[in-house]
Amino acid sequence: MGTVILGTGSCLPRKALTNFDLEKIVDTSDEWIRTRTGIESRRIGGKGEKTYQIATAAARQALDMAGVAPEEIDLLIVGTISSHMLMPSCACFVQKEIGAVNAFAYDVNAACSGFLYGIDIADKQIRADHDFKVLVIGAETLSSRLNWRDRNTCIVFGDGAGAAVLGHSDDDGRGVIGTNHCSDGRLWQLLYMHNAPSTNPDLLVADNPGVHIVMEGREVFKYAVKAMEDSIVGLFGKTGLTMADVDLIIPHQANMRILKKVAERLEMPEEKVVLNVMNYGNTSAATIPIALDETNRAAMLRPGDTVLFCTFGGGFTWGATLISW
């Protein structure tokens, strides 16, 4: 008995940008990108595909699968760092689009960890009130937040959205088993995105490069591997489970090399790790719910399966979650 995922959904923008397309934009090659990241293609949002619009499409699918009406949603959370407006939140736009008139809605800014942080919040709300229904979305159009002249970053990220509807189940042995989330703001300079420059001269930040992602790739790589490993080990410690109990692993799709390192260190069986980073790149808060939805729709999840999620992102933020499906 616990907090369960009642339905999932996802939405990917139509336009695909392959590594070969990128060769025409920056000094790079398909071979370099594939070897260093495992990424082959990513999606790029276009007209009618703003963050809230792809979030809305994913949300509608998740509600449909869950058999939950928009009016039944009590809380709507969007994990995002690329909403088309700073205020109102992306969550309020989605609320308006789907007609979730009884919900309160807000965004979680936790970069790539936004979706799992949202699941954590949802779980706590639902434990406190078993009638509560929560819609958690991860949605990004990072293509609008990239410096397309910076080959260190523009090859890594992509656009997409995924959603999950959560509620309480009385079924024995089902639901969120545990979560283990962390942040460390001291490391912010390794992966960040400025605001637009301030209009208040007293609050101007020197060298503000504007609204795009800046990243120290090598450092991020090292921290990401260690942080994901530590959070999973910590979560196993909290829950008394081990890797042998896990049926499926849905990690944040940062890049193939990071995932291979984490898998190697924790002896994750390769066939249990869900990977789609080659198709979509790193869609930040959206990678986990997109991968979850694809897995769910491919009927790869059976009731009672133990699913491990793990993430890492700017902040730094990171963590792991275990769910009995």
Ligand SMILES: CC(C)(COP(=O)(O)OP(=O)(O)OC[C@H]1O[C@@H](n2cnc3c(N)ncnc32)[C@H](O)[C@@H]1OP(=O)(O)O)[C@@H](O)C(=O)NCCC(=O)NCCS
């Ligand atoms: C970004 C990343 C792929 C770069 O790979 P790397 O092996 O660390 O590469 P480096 O940055 O050390 O650069 C190595 C060389 O490749 C070059 N290079 C960088 N990007 C390139 C590109 N897109 N194409 C071709 N060459 C590139 C560099 O200029 C450098 O050249 P030099 O040796 O002549 O100076 C890697 O650091 C990484 O995956 N980091 C984690 C990123 C991530 O997942 N972020 C999100 C976390 S949520």
